Amino acid sequence: MVSKAASDVPTQAPPPPGSGAGKYLHSSVAGAAKILVVGPLGVGKTTLIGTVSEIKPLFTEAVMTQAGARVDTAAASAKTTTTVALDFGRMTIDGELVLYLFGTPGQPRFLPAWRDLAKGALGALALVDTRDLAASFDALGNLEDLGLPFAVAVNVFPGSPQHHTGDLRAALDLLPETPLVACDARDRTSSVRALIALVSHLIHLATETS
Numbered sequence: 001m002v003s004k005a006a007s008d009v010p011t012q013a014p015p016p017p018g019s020g021a022g023k024y025l026h027s028s029v030a031g032a033a034k035i036l037v038v039g040p041l042g043v044g045k046t047t048l049i050g051t052v053s054e055i056k057p058l059f060t061e062a063v064m065t066q067a068g069a070r071v072d073t074a075a076a077s078a079k080t081t082t083t084v085a086l087d088f089g090r091m092t093i094d095g096e097l098v099l100y101l102f103g104t105p106g107q108p109r110f111l112p113a114w115r116d117l118a119k120g121a122l123g124a125l126a127l128v129d130t131r132d133l134a135a136s137f138d139a140l141g142n143l144e145d146l147g148l149p150f151a152v153a154v155n156v157f158p159g160s161p162q163h164h165t166g167d168l169r170a171a172l173d174l175l176p177e178t179p180l181v182a183c184d185a186r187d188r189t190s191s192v193r194a195l196i197a198l199v200s201h202l203i204h205l206a207t208e209t210s
């Protein structure tokens, strides 16, 4: 059970290990990494990719259908459109590591489509809305099924309940090593920090297995 308390979810990801971060991944992934941005309906995936992308992002928004409208999450209540195929953007870290960002559709009926979208991906950033934690379970479970390493970013909305990190980790059933950070998908600095937390995690995993 998540208790209400002052949030201690870190808003700053651990700093990347300088230009070494990019250099390490540069040698292992030839300077480019495919990253998924996942999460439930309306959690802010499209917003985050639009915020950080250094190219004009590709969006595939469509007016919500009846099927989509029935999925009533806190974040989705004021939305009229939803991603129906994918979002695409690009962000460079350290001037040398290019992240190709693929946003997934949030509607549960599209979960099976992730299998194709995840091909060649190195990891995922999973966005979570604390106003409806249960809405994230499908996305996190899908990442585990795919064996895709991920970091979790709490996208903070007005009125979002604040939780102690330990309570949140327990509620989301996260492994101890899975990064958990807070972000505002509309803010570039905090969104980039969330992606850097993921990249740092991927570097750590790659270092462990090399």
Ligand SMILES: Nc1nc2c(ncn2[C@@H]2O[C@H](COP(=O)(O)OP(=O)(O)OP(=O)(O)O)[C@@H](O)[C@H]2O)c(=O)[nH]1
Residues within 6 Å of the ligand: 039, 040, 041, 042, 043, 044, 045, 046, 047, 048, 075, 079, 081, 082, 083, 084, 104, 105, 106, 107, 155, 156, 157, 158, 183, 184, 185, 186
């Ligand atoms: N207050 C606040 N609003 C946000 C934040 N992130 C996104 N929003 C708003 O929430 C709405 C949903 O954002 P989207 O980016 O479309 O969400 P999505 O996860 O791509 O949604 P689907 O594609 O339908 O799954 C938009 O109106 C955003 O402006 C945030 O961090 N804070």
Ligand SMILES: [Mg+2]
Residues within 6 Å of the ligand: 045, 046, 047, 082, 083, 087, 103, 104, 105, 106
């Ligand atoms: Mg979207």
